[in-house]
Amino acid sequence: MSKFTSWMMMALIAGAALAVTACPAAQCEDGEQQCSGDQVQTCADGQWGEATDCDAGQACMTMDSGVEHCMESM
Numbered sequence: 001m002s003k004f005t006s007w008m009m010m011a012l013i014a015g016a017a018l019a020v021t022a023c024p025a026a027q028c029e030d031g032e033q034q035c036s037g038d039q040v041q042t043c044a045d046g047q048w049g050e051a052t053d054c055d056a057g058q059a060c061m062t063m064d065s066g067v068e069h070c071m072e073s074m
Helices: 003-022
Strands: 033-036 039-044 047-053 058-062 068-072
Touching: 033 047, 033 058, 033 068, 039 068
Parallel strands: none
Antiparallel strands: 033 039, 039 047, 058 068
């Protein structure tokens, strides 16, 4: 194997490693929900984004089943 071929292979491997580490990891799975104060956030494209405000007097609660939704404080 020539020095040029070896160098090219090393460059390709380094580039692939850089590409893998440069891609941001998904923070969540699409459709997943989480509470954020008085909002329910929904995951889209691996990122927490769309948030729905709870009605006045309500807060986001996480139930034992893992479901998040707005409800009045107890």
